[in-house]
Amino acid sequence: MKNFALIGAAGYIAPRHMRAIKDTGNELAIAYDTQDSVGIIDSISPNTEFFTEFERFYTRSLELQQAPKKRLDYVSICSPNYLHYSHIATSLYLGCDVICEKPLVPTPELIDQLIGLEKQSGKRVFNILQLRHHDSILSLRRKIQSEKKTNKYEVDLTYITSRGKWYLESWKGDDRKSYGVATNIGVHFYDMLHFVFGDLQQNVVHYKSPTKAAGYLEYERARVRWFLSVDSTDLPREVQGKKTTYRSILIDGEEVEFSDGFTDLHTVSYKKILSNEGYGLADARPCIETVNYIRNAVPQRGTAGEEHPYVAELRK
Template identity: 55%
Template sequence: MSRFALTGASGYIAPRHLKAIQDTGSTLAAALDPFDSVGILDSYFPQAEFFTQPEIFERYLHDARRRGEGVDYVSICSPNYLHDAHIRLSLRAGADALCEKPIVLHPEDITALKEVEAETGGRVWTILQLRAHAALETLKGQLGGERGGKRDVDLSYITSRGTWYLRSWKGRVEQSGGLATNIGVHFYDMLAWMFGPIEHVEVHQRTDTVCAGYLELERARVRWFLSIDPTYLPGEVSARGQRTYRSITIDGQEVEFSEGFTDLHTEVYRRTLAGQGFGLDDTYEAIATVARIRHAALVSPTSGTGHRFLRA
């Protein structure tokens, strides 16, 4: 039975991690969050220690380690800008870090974390859940066995959010990394995983609620569109009362992967516990890509590079 601690217990993504810890037969020893609305812990690990101050949480981890009761992993569900600090805290407390995406905001942070891995002997793992999606794993296998030129890919992801989003840390670029980083990083990882390194990046629109552009990868040309604005939802999706729309087409053929998302975090946890999870090298390409998107000058799309959802 692996022992976990967790940071960001009151956050949106924490329940998926709590479920994954439970589903893998592990236990949660302690949790951290500056906000004390963490009654969710009672549904999974009511005996877990809880702290609101990181200094006391860190001391607990070190004291537990000296008693021979240290944790094996720290699950990091805190806001994006705290990931780097919480990873370092975990490694120096003798635990591996299992961090939500984006693992960090800047690619140079990955290089620095590899140095901390070497110093401590710990490992940094991350959640790249689309790599664990059965339909996408099958598709990658099929694409890997085919030869030919570059594929034409359209990626559309709309996940409606209320006014709270832009008033929270997620709406502040210096804390979240911006829209492409916060809601899109796992899609860029999936694209690089399937089609090879990203060779060219264009950004056609970048606002608080929309980010769109064009990528050229080793084996694909990708028109991409991300938004939290529900007015971009296709009419048939809105008519069904749905507030999320994700679509990937390859050479005009829709890739069906709308199902199978429920237990992806648990599957990533299983792989991590088996030593087969996703580490710093795996996530580097996606982090470097979202950093380029964040800072790239806006350009107008040329023929064939503009996404169909772009508005004048």
């Protein structure tokens, strides 16, 4: 049994990490968040120590490192995006391996720094790249790799996940903290595209706003028009009023079904990490390079056939 600490216990994604720790037969020993709305712990790990001051959390973690039976093995990080690097570095200094939510860090340069910290500490940093474990995505990857297609696949990726007015008032609406909507909700999709279609060859941004973004990505095996949004008005008419989230991948005009099967992917990720099959810093680099470019790119009009259909609607 491994002992875990968790940073960011009051966040949306934290319960999936708590359940993954429990479901893999391990112990959540200690948790931290500035907010104290963490009653979910009672139903998953009621004996977990909890702190709202980082200094007390860190001091207690140091104490646990001196007790052989209570020594922390892993720190799971679910804090806001802009704190990931600091929390990863602190966890490595504690002598723990790290499991961090997406996006790992905002820039490739910070990945390089983490590689240096890994070497100094002798510990590993793992990223939750959950779509690499999704059955539909794995089947698609095998299909793409087995086909002898001479032309590139034509792909439309659309992801709309409705968020209320609170979103722009939270840290997620602050580009300095979330790194923008494409990074915050899209980074695992860019990782999936690289995982399935190979190395990225071209990256063009067509549209950016606080709530949506769109562009064109060309990979070794695919030309991808993408659109991401947290604005519910972008939901297709047939979905509005019925669902708050819409995911679609069209490949050469055919829909790839992957709307289900997301709830247990964190547990699968933990199982892989604990068996030395997790995804580390080198695996995370391509999607971080992609979102770093998108974040800094100036939007431009696309050439014929490269703009996502939703972009034309936005320009009307």
